[in-house]
Amino acid sequence: MLTLLLILAISSQGQSLADSGTDFITAFPENVAYFYPVIPDNSLNITALYNDTEVNIYFKRLLKLTIILQQGETGVYLLPSDVEEHKLAVSQKTVNVISNKNVVVLSISMQGESVQTNVVYPSQNLGTFYSIPQLNYGEMLSKFSQATRSISTKYSFFRLLIINPLSLTNEIRIVGKSQIEQFKLQPYTLLQLALNGSEVSVESLNNVAVIVSHPCLEVTSCKCKMMLNQLRPDAHWGQSFILPLLNIPTWLHVTLDTILTESTLDAGTLERIKSGAQSISTIYRASLRLISPGLILEVIPETMFAACYLVHFSVANGNVSVIAETLSSSELYIDRSSLSSISWTPIANTKYSIASVPLQGRHVIWHPSSKIAVYMFHNMTSGIHHGGPAVVLGEKPDPDGCSINLDELTVAPTPMSWAQSHQYCTSTSDELISPSTVTAHSALTEFLRNAADTEHWIGLRRSLLTLDWYWQKGNESEDLMDTQWGAGEPSDPVQGMCASVFSDMTWKSVSCCSQLKAICLKKSVYFPLDSPVEGFLV
Structure with a gap:
């Protein structure tokens, strides 16, 4: 069925959204990692966009720390060891970041060599309607068995986390194929459930954050890797996508907008994609994910390309994939350095090219005249990859640099x-x-x-x-x-x-x-x- 849904690149209208704000909420699902007991290192990377930024960090609704950051400064806050939520129930294990000026936030979950970095969306970018991706664990194991040496079934389901970011009670509905479950979430609490494949959407009276995770997807040699994906609201989906280049076995997963399509439409099947970056579009609004052992990456819709990104690598070996218009690709900058000398590969049937750049530490990637897409990937010594979209700092191209707000x-x-x-x-x-x-x-x-x-x-x-x-x-x-x-x-x-x-x-x-x-x-x-x-x- 999937091939009926995908057509050659077409244009669509949409809105790009910066990842900066003053109000954030997130949670840390269970990360079992490599089947051996290691104390988890869970942290937040908080970067200030303005001088004299006061940041307050809360855990379980209690103030844990207040720090002052200057423009461009990053504070790394190590969270308490009990921040991970293992139980399938309602919980108060949420982490809030409240600031007086705009910041961007990365959450980092580390368990041994299992590392998962996630851009935390500010509250204004959350929504009230999310379609749930039909992630079939059994199908994944079948697909991944071609690329792995040891498969077990220690964990057989994905988990759904719904977080109430508000100071008031929020009404939640989880719509399934045959039934509807209703919940009331108290302020700043989360609900964690097991996904059985029948869930279609999350609907709420007010904005919520929604995360899909798996604590231990088997990979190689009796090892496993946590997977995590904070969902975008359906309102932020697109129809035209440029897939980044991944030099590992990769499958494509499509979630279609349940508002616009019939529930009988089979869009959840994993399809092995051809090697190299490529353009894919859908007839209806959709969310696309690239999935491989240990990696679940939501693809940036073309309508959400931006001009300036922040990348921050927590391990030594990393690289970024940059997608830019071919005619202006030589104008790309990393910090103050022009990347005119790097090698670009044109993407067939599109106006775009793609390049991969090895990086360490923290950098700003920006384009002075057109919008781009940037993904950051961590290359672990085990050969397992993880990564996702970089942090959007600025939406509009500016020849003077990385503009974090418009005139x-x-x-x-x-x-x-x-x-x-x-x-x-x-x-x-x-x-x-x-x-x-x-x-x-x-x-x-x-x-x-x-x-x-x-x-x-x-x-x-x-x-x-x-x-x-x-x-x-x-x-x-x-x-x-x-x-x-x-x-x-x-x-x-x-x-x-x-x-x-x-x-x-x-x-x-x-x-x-x-x-x-x-x-x-x-x-x-x-x-x-x-x-x-x-x-x-x-």
């Missing part, structure tokens, strides 16, 4: 003189808008299309000494190069020493004492590209 334009609430407007904007934002670049001009053009007033102040005025026009950007000035004067403008200096802009982007010289509303600019903030501050243990 923000706002209109002053009341009309003021030019001098008052300049003071207001510098005190509430960064500057009175000065569209002296192509990017700023385009942003202002788009903004004025929806503006209520037809005329606004901009940061353009004459010099009192020379009468030449210049841009006043905060406390600095910049020479005027290109102009957008309207017909008959600028007028005599006696009539106007300051400038306004109209909805059609034409300028007019105006008396600086005139009363107009100002357009204020809050500039983009960029993530540091210099040598990162190494993570510290707390």
Whole structure:
């Protein structure tokens, strides 16, 4: 049936979502690892996007630690040894991260050589409807037996974790093929259940986090590897995907949107994919996973490609797979270094190419002009792989670097003189808008299309000494190069020493004492590209 669902690449509309926020919740499912008793090392990597970021970490609703991080700084918090949840029941073993400014969070579960890294989604990226992937353990063992030497059935099912991120009781429904189970989750609690293959979706009154895990999927020589996948809400799915390159036996698993498809549609079968990166699209919205012994990787939909990613390797040997548009692939950067010399492989029937880069430690991968996809993989000495999508820092390409927030334009609430407007904007934002670049001009053009007033102040005025026009950007000035004067403008200096802009982007010289509303600019903030501050243990 699967081949009927997949067609050549088609376009789709969607939204990219950054992984930063101020409110996170997660849990640590059981990680049995290699069949020998080793104390687990479970931790959180928390990286600040702004200076003076206060981070509070809670476990079982109790405050465990408060730390202050500066921009680009990573704190590594080692969690209590009892953080893993083994029981199939309701539990309070949730971990919350609350901060006063945006951070990104990685959870890391280590048991011997079994390592699982997971991007923790901020609460605003959670949802109320999740389709559950039909992960058939028996089928996986049958497929994997071709690539493994020792198979056992110590654990025969996957587990489903549902986490309530709210301070109020949340109503949950688990919809199955023949029945519906209902639960009420208290604030910041989780529910862990065994998946038997009949579950179709998780529906909730308010947002929840949903994780699918397996504590010990058998791999080689009587060893096993934990598998974990935090699900994306169906609303964040796509139809067009570029599969990354994996140099290990890999199978494709498709989950189709249960809202749009009939429950009898067989989309859960594992299909061995051909070697090399490739493009796959679905008729309906879908979630695709690449699965191999010890690895379950949810593929990034093309509509969720972004411009800037953070990768952080907790073991020595790692590599990243980067998917970028072929025509601009030479523009890719890692930190401040251009990757123009790396080897790219075109992906058939697409506009994309793929490259693999060995890395250690923490790095920023970004593209100045187009969106990309980045995956990070840990290569263990045992030959077992794990990995997944990297952390999205910024969504929109920016030639100046890794932009973690976009330029923000706002209109002053009341009309003021030019001098008052300049003071207001510098005190509430960064500057009175000065569209002296192509990017700023385009942003202002788009903004004025929806503006209520037809005329606004901009940061353009004459010099009192020379009468030449210049841009006043905060406390600095910049020479005027290109102009957008309207017909008959600028007028005599006696009539106007300051400038306004109209909805059609034409300028007019105006008396600086005139009363107009100002357009204020809050500039983009960029993530540091210099040598990162190494993570510290707390």
